[in-house]
Amino acid sequence: MVSFGWCRGIEDAARLQAAGYDYIECTVTGLQLENQQEHAKLLAQYADSPLPVQAVNIFFPGDLLIVGPTIDENRLSRYVAKTAEALHKIGTKIAVLGSGRSRQIPEGWSAARAEEQFVKLLERVADEFTGTGVVLAIEPLNRQECNFINSVAEASRFAKWLNRDTIRILADFYHMEMDQEPLETMLEHKDWLAHIHVADTGRLSPGTGTYPYDEFAKYLTQAGYNGRISAECTVKENSEFDGSLAFLKKKFN
Numbered sequence: 001m002v003s004f005g006w007c008r009g010i011e012d013a014a015r016l017q018a019a020g021y022d023y024i025e026c027t028v029t030g031l032q033l034e035n036q037q038e039h040a041k042l043l044a045q046y047a048d049s050p051l052p053v054q055a056v057n058i059f060f061p062g063d064l065l066i067v068g069p070t071i072d073e074n075r076l077s078r079y080v081a082k083t084a085e086a087l088h089k090i091g092t093k094i095a096v097l098g099s100g101r102s103r104q105i106p107e108g109w110s111a112a113r114a115e116e117q118f119v120k121l122l123e124r125v126a127d128e129f130t131g132t133g134v135v136l137a138i139e140p141l142n143r144q145e146c147n148f149i150n151s152v153a154e155a156s157r158f159a160k161w162l163n164r165d166t167i168r169i170l171a172d173f174y175h176m177e178m179d180q181e182p183l184e185t186m187l188e189h190k191d192w193l194a195h196i197h198v199a200d201t202g203r204l205s206p207g208t209g210t211y212p213y214d215e216f217a218k219y220l221t222q223a224g225y226n227g228r229i230s231a232e233c234t235v236k237e238n239s240e241f242d243g244s245l246a247f248l249k250k251k252f253n
Helices: 010-019 036-047 073-090 111-129 152-162 173-178 213-222 239-252
Strands: 003-007 023-027 055-057 094-097 135-138 167-172 193-198 228-231
Touching (some): 003 010, 003 239, 010 036, 073 111, 111 167, 152 167, 167 173, 173 193, 213 239, 228 239
Parallel strands (some): 055 094
């Protein structure tokens, strides 16, 4: 049976718990990993959350580049190590690697060189995450947001290339809809699928629009998916937390 969460700040954990969610998905950047004093305070908040922080996203701050000619290898190495340590302490299970600004291939930089850099990063993450209980999920982003890794198939190619237990992929309903990626792609790459993001028309709350949820749920069920599903969207009213959970449970359970 799948479990449900929402991508929100740690301050909303109690509200989501009251609504009946299983976990909250916060951000790695919210932990202020490069500010020792602030990080200590925030780490305690994440670790003591009334709703477990089982997943995180926004892995890298926008100024910490992972492809291109100006990578700071030392800073990147420190950041990944600190992330692994922090998420292990919190008890996080999934770390989503979207970070479109960090992985945007700059003009004049070849895709081949960017791929080499990305594989090197994934190897570093895989090593640091080994033994922590955390799995990295590569997130495909639509072409309007990023020019690198725009489909489930592309993300899966990197996961297969690494073939490490700590590297898997994510399918995001919003990004798939934006780029009109066939939903059956999830079936083709089911063995690498570790996390799901959902939204609805206009990137609003699930159940408020016209996204083909029955079809999405059908392919996830056929894929045998039984992991976590996080809503990642704009919320107009607090009542949407309750309504969306009821909607998601009806569709996926």
